[in-house]
Amino acid sequence: MPDIKGKKVLITAGPTHEPIDPVRFIGNHSSGKMGIAIAEEALAIGAEVTLICGPSNVKSSSKIKRINVQSAQNMFDAVMQLQETQDVLILSAAVADYRPKIVAENKIKKSDTKLTIELESTPDILASLGQQKRQNQLLVGFALETNNELENAKGKLVKKNCDLLVLNSLQDAGAGFGHDTNKVSILDRHNNIATFELKSKAEVAKDILRTIIAFK
Numbered sequence: 001m002p003d004i005k006g007k008k009v010l011i012t013a014g015p016t017h018e019p020i021d022p023v024r025f026i027g028n029h030s031s032g033k034m035g036i037a038i039a040e041e042a043l044a045i046g047a048e049v050t051l052i053c054g055p056s057n058v059k060s061s062s063k064i065k066r067i068n069v070q071s072a073q074n075m076f077d078a079v080m081q082l083q084e085t086q087d088v089l090i091l092s093a094a095v096a097d098y099r100p101k102i103v104a105e106n107k108i109k110k111s112d113t114k115l116t117i118e119l120e121s122t123p124d125i126l127a128s129l130g131q132q133k134r135q136n137q138l139l140v141g142f143a144l145e146t147n148n149e150l151e152n153a154k155g156k157l158v159k160k161n162c163d164l165l166v167l168n169s170l171q172d173a174g175a176g177f178g179h180d181t182n183k184v185s186i187l188d189r190h191n192n193i194a195t196f197e198l199k200s201k202a203e204v205a206k207d208i209l210r211t212i213i214a215f216k
């Protein structure tokens with residue numbers, strides 16, 4: 001991609017909340033900081049940016065078109081509506097893999113018996129985009145791995161038909177959920193791997209966008 005100026009870039013960020021009943025949900029510790037930093041950097045270098053963001057307190061520039069969503073299904077629907085028109089799709093959201101199969105209509109009451117909640121898979125947004133990817137559309141996935149990191153990340157890149165995959169490891173101190181810093185490796189579909197130092201998420205966002213622009 002020779003330049004990102006004027007290109008349409010869609011970014012997913014944050015966690016998703018999967019409702020159990022009207023007051024409870026299954027969620028995760030994602031803050032949205034990494035994805036929002038990417039959105040801000042893409043805007044700074046001239047892209048037309050849409051941010052599809054799960055529940056997050058992190059603010060974003062008014063020049064970014066932000067669509068706030070709650071669940072994986074909401075995020076899937078919002079992405080699918082826009083995907084055809086996008087040049088670059090960066091999926092940094094920590095989407096829940098499972099959701100309660102049945103959402104209780106009323107608050108579940110406490111009782112003396114044990115409670116079992118059946119879970120079902122959520123739609124995989126990245127994999128769906130990989131299946132529908134059109135020519136000249138660049139797809140970037142994220143992976144957060146705790147073991148066999150490189151191997152799992154490579155597998156994910158291939159399986160989900162990504163062009164680039166950003167790997168962050170929870171084993172690195174200061175990296176990942178909630179922190180203002182992150183340490184990533186970026187893999188591409190030609191088997192290149194670039195490893196970066198621990199940096200602020202704003203600097204990591206620059207590395208990610210530079211890698212996207214340099215990707216052939």
Ligand code: C5P
Nearest residue numbers: 091092093095122123124125126141142
């Ligand atoms: O398979 P795994 O969840 O580890 O894949 C992570 C990548 O897939 C991230 O880019 C994440 O945003 C994306 N993903 C998604 N929809 C899901 C699950 C993950 O887009 N339901």
